Amino acid sequence: MNALKPAINVMVVEDRPNSAAGIFDKGEKFSRRELYAALFEQEYCGHVLKYTLVNSIEKFHKHRMDKFDVVISDVALDEGGFAANDFGLLQAVGAMRARFPIFLISGKWDEVVQNTELREVLRKQEIIKLWSLPELFKAHKAGHLDQYRHDIFQAGKPRQYGDQPSIFSNNFPTKGDDETINLLHISDTQFCPEMENKHLFDYRALAMSIKEELNGQKVDLVILSGDVVERGLPSEYELAKKHLFKFINLLTEGDWTLPSKRLIVVPGNHDLNMALANSRRIGIDSSKKLRLNTKEILKEASDIERFNQYAFDPFWQFAKEITGSSESPNELQRRLWNQDFAYLGLLFLTLNTSKTIGGDGWYVPNVLETDIENAADEFTKLARHGKEFGLWDVKDLIKIGILHHPISHAGTEPSKNPKEQITNSELFKDQINNGVLGLNFVCCGHVHKKWASSFDLADNPKNLLQLCSSTLLLKPNKRPEDSFRGCNLISLKRKEKRLESLLNIPFEIGRGQPHVDTKNVMRFQWKKDREYWDKDAEYIHE
Missing domain, CATH: 3.40.50.2300 (Response regulator)
Structure with missing residues (x-):
């Protein structure tokens, strides 16, 4: 028998x-x-x-x-x-x-x-x-x-x-309460047809380098913080899907594959399809008239809302397909908090910082006040439901913001370019400091260089950690001087379901094989009793 x-x-x-x-x-x-x-x-x-x-x-x-x-x-x-x-x-x-x-x-x-x-x-x-x-x-x-x-x-x-992974294991990693969670943070891929016949980057070499650093552990989630494509065109998103599928398969070795909710993506300014939005509204295709017509026609809040719906429609269709979500594109763009991984102790605030249209008819990097208010309302409901059904205590959740534009400039000197950070950063930081959002750290991109730092929130002992990923693909003339292509590996160490420390490992893709930038590996300790990052531990290089 x-x-x-x-x-x-x-x-x-x-x-x-x-x-x-x-x-x-x-x-x-x-x-x-x-x-x-x-x-x-x-x-x-x-x-x-x-x-x-x-x-x-x-x-x-x-x-x-x-x-x-x-x-x-x-x-x-x-x-x-x-x-x-x-x-x-x-x-x-x-x-x-x-x-x-x-x-x-x-x-x-x-x-x-x-x-x-x-x-x-x-x-x-x-x-x-x-x-x-x-x-x-x-x-x-x-x-x-x-x-x-x-x-x-x-x-x-x-x-x-x-x-082969089921719908559950493919979308949701299994982790013990005190196991390390590994997030791969990539940004500014800006896929476009011009890259198709060129060497994008060695997927296999980068995947092997990341796996070697993990030493037998797995990448649990991937964060893509905007500028997925160059011009927001549907054909570019098809190209993005093709290359992202290939890269994730090499990285995970079949442990999970796309489409999967393990990929969390937000739009950037390059993901706006301005031509599509304008042509749907006023019947034009000419990019020469683009800014003038946008400026003239977007005079009401409802106009801007409809314009954004059209402009980001290809992106949200891409997001639905790449994540395998059952929600419609419209539902996806309205959802601010991603609670899919609350069972792991993670809660993601996903924000679109490219929705505001300025007086010149072009985007302004911003977090809409209505989004901040809605996020606060959503968070209150999440806290109530978690307590009511015994699913989680929000105090134990690691709250991660994902947005394309940095909250503050990624450098020691203030930027002369107002579009290198969100324009209402003080309002947003105030909500993190005094409001219910209370983020532990944020992941961003846009400036095409790696960067990790914490900054104070007003007079409160709290501070906010901001992790900026470089671009995976862009040529040197589209990157700051001395900035390499690359990505970040973020390892979250938990103890009793709560955040204990964060290790940020930047990878560089230079002329040779991808490698860890050992001079910029940083470990941050999280002081649970006072809820702030220990600045004395900020620059521990490994």
Whole structure:
């Protein structure tokens, strides 16, 4: 007799395990607990399907979540709405699904079928299956539960076999509470057809250099902080996808592949498609008339909003495709906080700093006040939902800002070019200092050189760490003097789920092989009790 293969472990979240409501006709004597017992603790394809019943938030917290392969959660539709018409539960499910496949089960799925809004919310949360309790009970009576066991087996087996990454492992890394998280920060790729027939850079050599530095660890997430392409053209984004797919595959060796949510991307000023925006609005294609017509026509706030929607449409379509998101391009550009990795202790604030149109009809690097206000509102809701459903405490989350333009100039002397940093940096820093945003550090690009530093926030002992990545591709005449191409590897060390230190390793791509710029490797210590970076540890070179 062959030995059984590893068990597939299932968590069943059910607050009424002894209830018979919703699963059978009157006169039947069969509880939900008995139904789950019949479904599980059975062998299927050589695996035992084991389950743990959880009927309270307190019990939910007592379990190590990395021990489970699948979660099945009961939801109530009994009183005319889903979770009392508050979709907070779905947001909680959306956060949990980062760890494992989620199945939802209910006694009233007929109401879901008729509820368009609810179906759309469920789709966005990427629920794997919607199970009906009455149908499940009928299948049990008929002896046909194997179809349900097959669903669980298919969802849970990728973690057992280590095959090609499932939708979950491909999008969401698995990490222990105190393991290091590695972020690769790249910027200003500015892909365009002119580069296609030239040597862009040696993907293989750069990937090997990064992997050698990681010494067996993996790149968990990639941050791309804007200026993905040169002119915002759809053809350029196709080129970007081609080369980014190739690079990520070499870097991860199949551990995860694009499209994936592990790539987090924001737009830069080169990602604006000004010609497309103007031609859609006033029927012109001539770039010679571009600035004049933009200046004349953008007189109302609603005009600027529509203009930005057109100008960034190719970028957000690219973002949807490269990340595999189920959200529409319009939904993607409205979302400011990325909570997909809150289960790892990471929360990303993604900002578009190229949306403001100035008096010359061209962009102004800026963080819109409305975006700051909306981000504060979103953060308050995230904090409430995290506490309500026991998912996280925002005090333990590492909050990372991603924007294209630096908050302050990347140098010792003030810049003479006002477009080298956001123009309302003091307002933004005030929100970080006194508002609810409270970022731990920011990743940016735009100036085409590597740079890492912290700066004070007003009279508060807090300070903000700003990490700027160089460009991967641009020629010397488009980079500051003595600036090489390159990228940053950011390693976050955690202890008890909280940030302890950050190691910033800059890579350079010169005439020879890519290598670490050892003179600029920096470790920053985070003082948790006072919430600021220890400046004495700022320039520790390794």
